[in-house]
Amino acid sequence: MALPTDHNGMFIQGMTDSEELQKFLTLKFPQGEVQETYDRRLDEVKTVSKQDSKTPLRAFWKMVDRSFDQKSEPLQCQEGCGHCCYTAVAATQLEWDGILNNARENDIDLNQVIERSTRTISKVRKVLDQGKDLEQVDWHRLVINQPCPFLNDDQSCMVYEDRPLDCRMVVAYRDACTSKNLEHAQRAVVVDEAVGPTVIARLQHEQTPKIKRRKFTGSQKVRLLHHWLILWQEKNKKKKRR
């Protein structure tokens, strides 16, 4: 089934269904191009990371930014537009570690970040009080239409340099966004969207100590940012109790 695109073959409208997105990516980018880009990105990550003394993930973000910059259509996204930031944002462990690193570098108090999300967090606590664990929480339902915990009052992102792939791939070319329905946001615009999750999974795999590594399957577990924050809080509480 053909998916709705504009005259440039770009997918228009916010894409939130990952299966639908994968189908679209398969149609849009030939397998050979995806494979070749994946291999090239992994090599480039190593070189740039060494050259610029950056983490491999930051080196990859640099490449993703460059891919968007090379698009002919000017990006309409600007600082202070947080329309994409009222939805569920997922991140792998590696991306979350990047956010933690950013918070450390910029003195961001994560306890205050959690405080900003009390509405969501208190709903999570209620679910936990019913005897469920964090993995059983229906996270997407709880965070829908809620601001991301890292969204500043001026609608800018606190951890912009290290925001996850999920945030980087919803962009507006056609027009400035005017509602939270992301109707101007476009996905599957650059080939990095097709290879990004696998590159990140590979980097995470390579950074995991050999003794703890499982067979590489091409993907890594993702959790919503609220979920990572609560896990961080729980871990800290345990450390303090020791």
Ligand code: SF4
């Ligand atoms: S991490 Fe930043 S860019 Fe992503 S949703 Fe949150 S505030 Fe927006």
